[in-house]
Amino acid sequence: MKTTVSIIKADVGGFPGHATVHPELLKKANEELHAAKKKGDIKDYYVAACGDDLDLILSHDKGVDNEKIHKLAWDTFVACTEIAKKMKLYGAGQDLLADTFSGNVKGMGPGSAEIEFEERKSEPLLCFLMDKTEPGAFNLPIYKMFGDPFNTAGLVIDESMHAGFTFEVYDVMENKRVTLNTPEETYDLLALIGGKSRYVIKRIYPRGGSVPKEEAVACISTDKLSKIAGKYVGKDDPVAMVRCQSGLPAVGEVLEPWSFPHLVSGWMRGSHNGPLMPCSMEDATPSRFDGPPRVVALGFQVANGMLGIPFDFFKDKAYDRTRQKAMAVADYMRKHGPFEPHRLPSEDMEYTTLPAVLKKLESRFSKL
Ligand code: F6R
Ligand code: MG
């Protein structure tokens, strides 16, 4: 029987402001999923948080886009929202953009990343949870894992990885997709995904090795909240999962790209470029200037549909230097105040609250 792992996430209220998820919400989510596991609706679960985002990691045998699983996640978010409203948590229910559930969380506010796979002899799976940024923040690290031999030694010295990988890329502005093969289409791929606010990596498929070609080995949530709501409603704080080892990038190769705190868009008011700081679950608590943007890495050894306990990778001291560098970059970027390139370029600001300010000035302009 195949195993499916689904990460479904939403911001249903921050504590305080947009900083973290209140312990009462985590408790409620755990209770709901515990009951679902007892009923046999899911095999296993883990409730995590990164910043103000509540991340439900679920394992089951129902495949991707399953209505029952999506409804379970939706109902859990609704139950947490009720508590958030009572406690007047900030932005209670902010990511639940629809009044009632209609079959799939896609297009309703929450983000999701899911993979269905035949479990190998051993199945190491890494889940990445981000806050204060957007799906394109995954482009650089995912490219490095699966496409860059300077990052992933296996691309050079493991024969089963020589065939390369297929990248499925979404154009989130035009709602289109394209697939590109590495290594031969690397330049075309980079031409697209370097434009990370528009082109985002959705899934990776293997072209050789023992994992079937139609089975995804990585999946990223690509949901665009502003596109759904028609206005700025916060950034689309994304999640992803990556399968590792035995012909896929090793755990250490999947972790290596995060040693560079690359610049991502998000941070304060979803309107600023800033460094992505890898951190432990405990430290996934944005503070300075509502940030800086964070990423958490939870490692699981999936076995017979069970997730088991996660290992909190970025707790490791090996990422201390990255965090220090991230803070040095944060200092440097902050010095720009309201100026680009700290503030996002004008095209990206269209999806924030800035256009309302510019509208106010429209009538004051006269022709040159
Ligand atoms: C960023 C984020 C926060 C808010 C900021 C202002 O994704 O959620 O930085 O944008 O705290 O929030 P409001 O406008 O709700 O006061
Ligand atoms: Mg929030």
Ligand code: MG
């Ligand atoms: Mg958030």
